[in-house]
Amino acid sequence: MKKIGVLTSGGDAPGMNAAIRAVTRTAIKKGMTVMGIYRGYNGLIHGEVKELHVRSVSDIIQRGGTILYTARCDEFRHKEGILKGVETCNKHGIEGVVVIGGDGSFRGAADLSAYGIPCIGIPGTIDNDINSTGYTIGYDTAMNTAMELIDKLRDTAQSHDRCSVVEVMGHNAGYIALNTGIACGATFIITKEMPYSVEEITDKIKSTQTNQKHHFIIVVSEGIGGSEELAKQIERETGVESRATILGHVQRGGSPTLRDRVVASQLGYKAVELLSEGKGNRVVGIQRNKIVDFDIKESLTMKKEFDRELYDIASTISF
Numbered sequence: 001m002k003k004i005g006v007l008t009s010g011g012d013a014p015g016m017n018a019a020i021r022a023v024t025r026t027a028i029k030k031g032m033t034v035m036g037i038y039r040g041y042n043g044l045i046h047g048e049v050k051e052l053h054v055r056s057v058s059d060i061i062q063r064g065g066t067i068l069y070t071a072r073c074d075e076f077r078h079k080e081g082i083l084k085g086v087e088t089c090n091k092h093g094i095e096g097v098v099v100i101g102g103d104g105s106f107r108g109a110a111d112l113s114a115y116g117i118p119c120i121g122i123p124g125t126i127d128n129d130i131n132s133t134g135y136t137i138g139y140d141t142a143m144n145t146a147m148e149l150i151d152k153l154r155d156t157a158q159s160h161d162r163c164s165v166v167e168v169m170g171h172n173a174g175y176i177a178l179n180t181g182i183a184c185g186a187t188f189i190i191t192k193e194m195p196y197s198v199e200e201i202t203d204k205i206k207s208t209q210t211n212q213k214h215h216f217i218i219v220v221s222e223g224i225g226g227s228e229e230l231a232k233q234i235e236r237e238t239g240v241e242s243r244a245t246i247l248g249h250v251q252r253g254g255s256p257t258l259r260d261r262v263v264a265s266q267l268g269y270k271a272v273e274l275l276s277e278g279k280g281n282r283v284v285g286i287q288r289n290k291i292v293d294f295d296i297k298e299s300l301t302m303k304k305e306f307d308r309e310l311y312d313i314a315s316t317i318s319f
């Protein structure tokens with residue numbers, strides 16, 4: 001393979017730039033030309049393509065967001081859109097594409113592969129909601145950002161004897177909530193994966209109140225939502241003044257952590273290796289500290305276990 005493309009798609013995640021850098025540099029080392037495709041599949045459809053040189057990716061490993069921009073593109077969900085993407089590849093001599101994004105982006109990559117352009121998917125999303133990998137690029141940074149913000153909320157909750165209900169991102173997955181919850185000493189962590197009732201939460205607050213605890217952190221995952229209403233219910237049932245905070249998109253930004261930069265570099269390298277071996281229609285990931293790769297369709301049917309043991313530990317030690 002002499003020329004490849006790289007794009008970022010779906011939600012942005014810190015560490016995507018480190019992956020773009022690794023893809024570009026690995027490919028150049030292997031004698032390939034690298035084309036940056038801008039704004040995800042939109043750019044592929046509309047030919048928004050520019051060559052990336054060694055220095056094009058200098059000074060980006062520490063930057064959040066993505067220098068290639070990202071987008072959602074409904075047109076690419078249909079055959080006509082995919083064919084336009086194939087046309088752009090053919091026009092520019094792009095023989096393979098590295099797609100950095102989430103599950104949806106991988107579906108697009110599988111379609112593009114099926115139409116003759118081999119693609120490799122790299123998991124890039126803060127939500128860690130891709131089942132074929134234990135870890136997605138951006139997850140660690142997002143969790144650390146949420147943790148720092150919740151620590152700040154704790155200061156004010158403690159000063160006013162309040163309950164702080166904090167909604168963290170994660171889409172429908174509770175991984176960010178679980179980990180930031182345990183890291184911030186949350187009284188209760190609410191995720192879709194684990195059953196809960198409002199009564200259970202208010203009972204726990206009441207019982208810990210008898211134990212000289214007067215401020216509380218409740219972490220709610222995005223997929224559950226309803227934080228404002230929950231805060232009102234807690235205040236009504238327990239008499240503890242409660243405030244809801246939705247952390248939102250701030251969790252997507254910032255300089256990637258060491259872990260995100262390292263994993264992004266490893267996965268970017270591996271993606272180009274696969275393309276250079278003539279492989280396509282695969283996703284890369286990390287399982288038990290090893291770099292792995294799977295057929296895209298197979299990866300989309302995989303299941304990932306929620307860490308119930310970690311949830312139980314969090315529940316046990318927060319009282």
Ligand code: ATP
Nearest residue numbers: 010011072073076077101102103104105107108125
């Ligand atoms: P995140 O986890 O951040 O949401 P994602 O990659 O899952 O990332 P989506 O919005 O689901 O985000 O998908 C990104 C893009 O991938 C879509 O806008 C579309 O262009 C493409 N895509 C999604 N699903 C398909 C599909 N079934 N077929 C072809 N392309 C798809």
